[in-house]
Amino acid sequence: MSAASPESEGLPRIHRLANGVRVVCDPMPGLQTLALSVVVGRGARSETEAQNGWAHLLEHMVFKGAGQRSARSIVEEIEAEGGQINAATGHERTSFQVRALKGGLPLAMDVISDLVHRPVIDAGDLEREKQVVSQEIAEAADTPDDHVFELAQAQAFSGHALGRPILGLDATVGAASRDALAAFHAGLYGPDAIVVSAAGAVEEAELLDLVDRHFAADARAEPPAASGPARFVGGAAPVTRALEQSHLVLLLPAPGLTDPDYFALRLFAEILGGGMSSRLFQAVREERGLAYAIDAYADTHSDTGVLGIYVGAAAKDAAEAAKICAAEIGGLIGRVEPAELARAKAQLKAATFMARESALARAEQAAGQVLTFGRLFSVEETAQAIDAVEAADLARLGERLLGPRACAGAVLGPRPAMKAARAFEVELFG
Known part of the structure; x- marks a missing residue:
């Protein structure tokens, strides 16, 4: 060995x-x-x-x-x-x-x-x-709030x-x-x-x-055939169902785990919809009362990823909520306030340090780093990479997100919500 x-x-x-x-x-x-x-x-x-x-x-x-x-x-x-x-x-x-x-x-x-x-x-x-x-x-x-993610992933x-x-x-x-x-x-x-x-x-x-x-005695085996590079396709999946609430997942193509913009993506998602002080929570829920549940997230694989938004809203409000989500993405690309960038960095570093207090999280994290990068990263190195992200990096990332002019949207719920994915797309790309 x-x-x-x-x-x-x-x-x-x-x-x-x-x-x-x-x-x-x-x-x-x-x-x-x-x-x-x-x-x-x-x-x-x-x-x-x-x-x-x-x-x-x-x-x-x-x-x-x-x-x-x-x-x-x-x-x-x-x-x-x-x-x-x-x-x-x-x-x-x-x-x-x-x-x-x-x-x-x-x-x-x-x-x-x-x-x-x-x-x-x-x-x-x-x-x-x-x-x-x-x-x-x-x-x-x-x-519904599980199935809608599968529908969006299938479109993406x-x-x-x-x-x-x-x-x-x-x-x-x-x-x-x-x-x-x-x-x-x-x-x-x-x-x-x-x-x-x-x-x-x-x-x-x-x-x-x-x-x-x-x-040690395991013999090498023929691995399954590789699936090949992933390509973000996009499109809408409106599914009408008799529910009390509509569920939306809206996706944009994003960098993967090994991309230099990985931490910029994580911070972008945190500012956009990572918590109660995020732009989406404040604009959609607190200021307008259009949704009970709303958040943004980054889902990354080895070679690709998505920036995602989940919204749980009344069917009559779904399209308006989707339009505001698109507008907030554009606003974030246009300007990031120093205080919200600092807050997002603090949240991301806190999550990193907190994970180090769990033996299982540490074991899983180490395995993931070895599989993806062939090496390990110290928390100090990770914190430095997070701190190195500047507002200009988020603006550049935002242009990358919108560059392909493609998005994927899934809507699950009553019929009045079915226009939400299209409303998101039109607000983003015209």
Whole structure:
């Protein structure tokens, strides 16, 4: 096992096994708990259209039995020692996590390595789990303020894996056979895409020994075919539904995680709609009373991203609220007040520092940085990058956001709200 030198004083070292598995250990003195995250740098974006939802289905299936453990014993063994186990599937990552008491690392590693390497994938269990996932798909469709985000994402990246729902569709999930899912597993969870990251009450020597025992023998596997670069397409998805309130998601194409304008994007979103003092909250809710819920956010992937706005409003007010959102974007591009830029920087740095107080957040963050950048960043380095953003950077970013003259909008609710996405587009681009 080799070790990469830390980029700056005090950062954990990144170790690499011969098969490509990378390891990060981040001890936190004084803690009596630890977090172990085994993160695979592949997810729903690694699916073909016919495999839509398989990465999420596979995450479900590994918990049905792995190694010599049954579904029940997987969770019982962890919980009997005071621990918690969880997993999550995204477009570009699949993460397996255990939080445990000090001394719980060997069991956590043993269980997670079974999940990653030795899932049983029984045909009978698969058919039952397909029904569970189908219910999850239905539940998401029945939840308007969840479903509207899927509708907007589908418009933004139509024809690409990023535009398909992580949960998949009933038809594609239903088509997964035991053998096909097992073959998909072999490529998706290949060692070249795995980062083992631990934080809290952990010691590097113990972690490295456990990783060597549980991950070093993994053979390299053929990865799934890459989905290719994502392209923001845009368009409107108005869906009429008998609801008490309308739900809007409005998207603009934005930089990705590795783009130099990443922190400018985060600050732009914070000023626009990041909290109760943000422009959107004040202009749409406080001054006009047009919406109960409104916020802006930056959603980023390795090569692309979106600036998003969510609005929950009465149907009769949806179009007006969307127009004001567009106007506030234009106003923010035109001028940023020094006080609001300083406030946004303080909020973003506070979120960064607060995350450092959670062992799980630190483990996940380290894994994400290694997968995306191949290195770790200190909080001081991150704070400096945030502080370096100036008003001129936000203006330049704003021009980038509007440059393609494309937006995506989804509206879910009563018929009077259906013009909201178009109103947003017209206000932005004429």
